[in-house]
Amino acid sequence: MGPGFGESIVCHIGGNEWIIVDSCIEPKAKRPAPLLYLEAIGVNPASAVKLVLATHWDQDHIRGLGEVVETCVTAEFSCANAFLKDEFQYYIDEILIGNQDRGAKDIQQAFQSVKKSGRIVKRATPGRALLRRQAANQPSVVLWSLSPSDKEHDLFLQEIADVRPSAGEPMRQAIARTPNLASVVSLLVIDDCAVLLGADMETKTDADRGWNAVIDEHAKLMLARAGLVKIPHHGSKGAHHDGMWNDLLETATFAVIAPFGRGESKGRPPTDDDLQRIRALASKLYVTARHTTTKPPARNPTVTRGLREGNIQTRSLSKSLGLVRLRKAAGGEWQPELFGPAFEVQMPQKIGLKPQ
Amino acid sequence: MNALTHFIPLESEYNLDDSPFDISDPWSKVAIDARAATAAAATHMHTERTDHLVPHVYETMYRLRQLKSSMIGLAPDAGVASFNLQSDDAVASAPPEFLLTRTAPPIRRPRGNTSVVVAEWEGYVTRIDADFIEARLTGLSGQGVAGEIEEATIPNAEIADTDPLLVAVGGLFRLCVSYEKSPTGERRRYSTIVFRRLPAYRQGDLDAAHERTRQRLNALRVE
Amino acid sequence: MASNSPILESSKTEVVLVGRFAPDELHPKKLLEAKVLTEAEVQRATINALLPGQIVDFALDWVTVQVVAQRTAFVSSQAPYVRIADLALKTVREIMRAPAITMLGINREFNFTFTSTEARDTFGSRLAPPEAWGAWGKSVRNEFSNQLNSGKHGGLIAIQMRQAAPDDREAGWIDVTVGSSSNAASPLGVVVRVNDHYQTSESADPQSLSKDGHEASRTSRLLDALFNSFDESVHRSDAIAHELVML
Numbered sequence: 001m002g003p004g005f006g007e008s009i010v011c012h013i014g015g016n017e018w019i020i021v022d023s024c025i026e027p028k029a030k031r032p033a034p035l036l037y038l039e040a041i042g043v044n045p046a047s048a049v050k051l052v053l054a055t056h057w058d059q060d061h062i063r064g065l066g067e068v069v070e071t072c073v074t075a076e077f078s079c080a081n082a083f084l085k086d087e088f089q090y091y092i093d094e095i096l097i098g099n100q101d102r103g104a105k106d107i108q109q110a111f112q113s114v115k116k117s118g119r120i121v122k123r124a125t126p127g128r129a130l131l132r133r134q135a136a137n138q139p140s141v142v143l144w145s146l147s148p149s150d151k152e153h154d155l156f157l158q159e160i161a162d163v164r165p166s167a168g169e170p171m172r173q174a175i176a177r178t179p180n181l182a183s184v185v186s187l188l189v190i191d192d193c194a195v196l197l198g199a200d201m202e203t204k205t206d207a208d209r210g211w212n213a214v215i216d217e218h219a220k221l222m223l224a225r226a227g228l229v230k231i232p233h234h235g236s237k238g239a240h241h242d243g244m245w246n247d248l249l250e251t252a253t254f255a256v257i258a259p260f261g262r263g264e265s266k267g268r269p270p271t272d273d274d275l276q277r278i279r280a281l282a283s284k285l286y287v288t289a290r291h292t293t294t295k296p297p298a299r300n301p302t303v304t305r306g307l308r309e310g311n312i313q314t315r316s317l318s319k320s321l322g323l324v325r326l327r328k329a330a331g332g333e334w335q336p337e338l339f340g341p342a343f344e345v346q347m348p349q350k351i352g353l354k355p356q
Numbered sequence: 357m358n359a360l361t362h363f364i365p366l367e368s369e370y371n372l373d374d375s376p377f378d379i380s381d382p383w384s385k386v387a388i389d390a391r392a393a394t395a396a397a398a399t400h401m402h403t404e405r406t407d408h409l410v411p412h413v414y415e416t417m418y419r420l421r422q423l424k425s426s427m428i429g430l431a432p433d434a435g436v437a438s439f440n441l442q443s444d445d446a447v448a449s450a451p452p453e454f455l456l457t458r459t460a461p462p463i464r465r466p467r468g469n470t471s472v473v474v475a476e477w478e479g480y481v482t483r484i485d486a487d488f489i490e491a492r493l494t495g496l497s498g499q500g501v502a503g504e505i506e507e508a509t510i511p512n513a514e515i516a517d518t519d520p521l522l523v524a525v526g527g528l529f530r531l532c533v534s535y536e537k538s539p540t541g542e543r544r545r546y547s548t549i550v551f552r553r554l555p556a557y558r559q560g561d562l563d564a565a566h567e568r569t570r571q572r573l574n575a576l577r578v579e
Numbered sequence: 580m581a582s583n584s585p586i587l588e589s590s591k592t593e594v595v596l597v598g599r600f601a602p603d604e605l606h607p608k609k610l611l612e613a614k615v616l617t618e619a620e621v622q623r624a625t626i627n628a629l630l631p632g633q634i635v636d637f638a639l640d641w642v643t644v645q646v647v648a649q650r651t652a653f654v655s656s657q658a659p660y661v662r663i664a665d666l667a668l669k670t671v672r673e674i675m676r677a678p679a680i681t682m683l684g685i686n687r688e689f690n691f692t693f694t695s696t697e698a699r700d701t702f703g704s705r706l707a708p709p710e711a712w713g714a715w716g717k718s719v720r721n722e723f724s725n726q727l728n729s730g731k732h733g734g735l736i737a738i739q740m741r742q743a744a745p746d747d748r749e750a751g752w753i754d755v756t757v758g759s760s761s762n763a764a765s766p767l768g769v770v771v772r773v774n775d776h777y778q779t780s781e782s783a784d785p786q787s788l789s790k791d792g793h794e795a796s797r798t799s800r801l802l803d804a805l806f807n808s809f810d811e812s813v814h815r816s817d818a819i820a821h822e823l824v825m826l
Contacts, residue, residue: 084578086569093565097557098806115575122579167562171554173480173526299500302545303475306533310547313509314493472587473658497814519617530659537588550659553615555668555806 001033001323002258002288006060008034009197009230013190014139018043019051019131020075021186021197022061023068023106026321032064033321035071049075051131051143053124054110055184055199056080057088059103060260066109077114078122078130080148080182082156083107091164095174104174124184126217139330144187144223147201149213156181180233185214187223187248193328194224196248198232203241211241218248225250228326228334234260235270235278245281254334255282256324259289261317275345285345286336288322471536475501479508481527487512489523493531515549522551583698585691585769585824592660592813594653594667594805595684598798602635602646604675613674615666642666664809668802680798683777683805687816690760691824693767696727702769702824703735706757727766735759747811748804749780755819771823773816777804 001008006024013019018038026033038045049072054065069077082088089111095104114121122130124145131143148156159178165171183199204210211232227250233239235257245253255278260269268291270278279285296316307314322342326334338344475498483490491508495501508531515523522529529551535543603609607624610616620639627643628636635646642663643654651671653663664685671678693699700723709716725731737758745753753775760768779797788796 084576086573089569089573090566093569094557094562097561097565098555111572111576115572118577120577120579165557165562167559168556170522170556171528172524173528296504296506297500300474300498302535303498303501303533306474306545306547309545310514310549311511312514312531312547314506315508316504316506471657472590476659496810497817530661532658534658548658550662552661552665553669554665555672558672 007258010034013141018049021053023064025063032068045072054079062106066106069110070113076120078124081123082153082182098171101174139191142189146214146217147185148182151208152181194226196226196229200233202239215243228254231257235274252283254284257287279345286324289341471534473532473534475533477531518551528552585693588690591656591688593686596651596680597682598680605635605646615669679794680801683801685775685812687773689771689820691769707735748777749783750778751776771820775812
């Protein structure tokens with residue numbers, strides 16, 4: 001699901017057990033979208049969710065994470081190994097001195113919650129099974145972590161070391177420079193069905209990084225190919241890797257994109273070109289929301305004119321959460337359902353700007 | 357000048373006609389050792405405490421400002437206006453001077469104008485470009501503003517006066533839209549962007565944060 | 580907006596710290612050395628009063644700073660007001676060597692002008708009905724038909740309300756005072772002052788600290804209150820003042 005900025009994935013692994021991957025805020029209710037969804041379909045997150053995975057530290061993937069972890073009291077928590085290192089943990093507490101940075105607060109709250117409840121935190125390292133279930137009368141389930149590589153782990157920690165505050169520096173907001181470095185790509189295998197969750201993994205030329213490293217890991221483990229993929233990094237060109245399509249995915253693959261709704265509208269991923277590229281490779285392509293420019297609520301005309309006279313342009317964030325739901329019976333096909341502004345990409349199609 | 361000679365009796369009304377200074381001379385500087393003056397006053401009043409004289413010093417300052425105004429008025433084009441106030445010059449090798457300051461008028465907000473804020477946002481910089489910055493805004497006050505989260509593109513010209521060290525990715529600022537009213541009743545609308553000069557991180561606070569981290573890490577069950 | 584609603588003419592915000600200070604530490608040149616102020620700001624500063632060891636009083640474009648031994652005040656009538664909180668925090672934390680703060684005030688003053696004598700009288704009568712003052716009060720009410728400048732038009736001069744021990748602090752209060760404007764050019768003017776006062780409570784003192792340690796702890800807690808509560812205090816004061824005059 002995605003409101004145009006932010007994404008979250010909830011996976012039912014059978015037996016009314018669930019996994020949550022990342023979190024975002026539902027714009028109208030201002031609560032974590034995965035919790036709202038589960039509650040809406042009559043699932044009690046406190047007992048049903050078995051694992052919460054935070055794929056990386058970026059605002060659009062962790063908003064509301066603290067509340068999710070706190071609510072899902074029987075769930076283990078998993079994140080990249082780098083998040084559990086002293087450097088990152090110190091950084092989170094340092095940046096929160098005198099600052100209400102929401103992203104850092106969410107991460108801190110998640111760890112505090114896990115610590116308080118004595119739950120286990122699982123390091124997401126390449127080749128690790130974050131969750132494994134083999135039970136009679138239940139589908140067998142494994143959630144494999146395929147990244148980040150050792151090199152990316154080290155680079156991420158180096159970057160954190162570079163931005164950690166020192167005494168004498170003025171307080172500031174935490175901004176992750178290259179947050180996708182520590183992205184956790186995962187493969188969910190339920191019986192003979194596999195789903196590739198691409199997080200925000202990008203493509204690098206280095207064999208030890210990016211999708212090159214993920215593909216190697218997948219090959220080492222001799223894992224199944226996925227028939228459904230959450231496209232990495234909002235469908236951007238920088239995250240495209242032919243090897244992902246050729247080596248990790250089935251020939252006929254369903255694909256889902258959660259767009260990135262921040263920044264100047266021109267160039268926000270996925271662009272029209274991104275959609276066409278991906279649509280040509282997938283058998284079906286769905287997007288959780290369109291790029292929109294939502295009108296702000298009614299304001300005092302002095303405000304609007306004052307901003308205009310200062311040449312300051314403002315853009316309100318999308319107020320709608322889109323949801324792409326795909327269900328599959330054993331041996332069957334993926335059945336899509338679309339909610340809110342989610343839509344299917346036909347060939348050819350422009351995502352375009354569409355005021356709401 | 358001997359401070360005692362020119363001691364201004366703090367307990368009595370100050371009379372310009374009795375001033376020891378030649379007020380017809382625009383280049384004359386008003387020089388008083390205020391510390392010596394209050395000490396002398398204290399002696400005169402048989403007390404060593406000076407803090408109760410603080411209000412009298414304000415009164416003295418007021419009188420001195422009147423004197424200064426009259427001096428400047430006598431020679432408006434004489435370039436008299438450069439006085440600097442330097443309290444740490446009140447030490448003794450040269451006669452200590454207690455000078456008055458010329459006020460530089462504010463550029464955008466003439467005295468007498470009052471401003472009312474109509475909307476305010478807190479923002480932080482997400483990207484810096486050659487001609488503009490991009491920022492994330494959280495609305496703090498104002499109809500249709502409070503509670504809203506927005507993005508903004510702000511031309512660099514609007515933040516030209518800001519200390520460049522503050523304009524960094526992650527830098528926090530406030531954006532206000534206000535109107536001001538001149539003493540004659542004219543209203544003028546304007547927007548203001550002010551980068552915050554937040555307190556610096558202190559080692560003690562960082563150490564306390566590290567202690568919290570250690571406690572958390574020690575208690576986490578990690579596999 | 581109803582036609583009887585007053586117009587907000589101006590507002591002012593101040594951060595007041597009570598305790599022990601060394602005024603010389605806040606000389607503008609010291610603030611420049613510590614990079615709390617820029618050179619341009621210091622050059623444009625107006626020094627209102629400077630008495631070594633006793634007083635520092637200067638004004639920049641956007642703030643007036645007044646420091647004496649027991650009190651430091653940062654006053655501004657220009658938004659964004661958070662600047663004065665930032666300045667107070669920065670100067671206390673980074674420049675003052677051994678400050679001791681025992682009380683904090685985040686105070687706001689609003690100057691409203693009513694559009695008519697009747698509207699102003701209605702407002703005053705709502706806050707303090709003359710009839711509640713007995714026959715004498717009724718006689719005051721009877722004179723309301725006189726012009727304001729006739730010398731015969733009496734009424735409410737000032738009224739104050741306190742919220743004791745708000746939950747968001749160790750100790751303190753919120754006082755709101757409403758009174759006639761002292762600006763002779765504004766006979767229909769009304770001033771609303773909000774004093775949002777913070778103090779520490781002994782029960783919150785960490786145990787086993789020395790006297791100096793307690794002093795430092797209380798100072799630190801009040802500074803934290805300033806940092807964490809300033810925006811909320813300003814908005815609350817805005818809401819109180821506007822609701823008061825608009826009801």
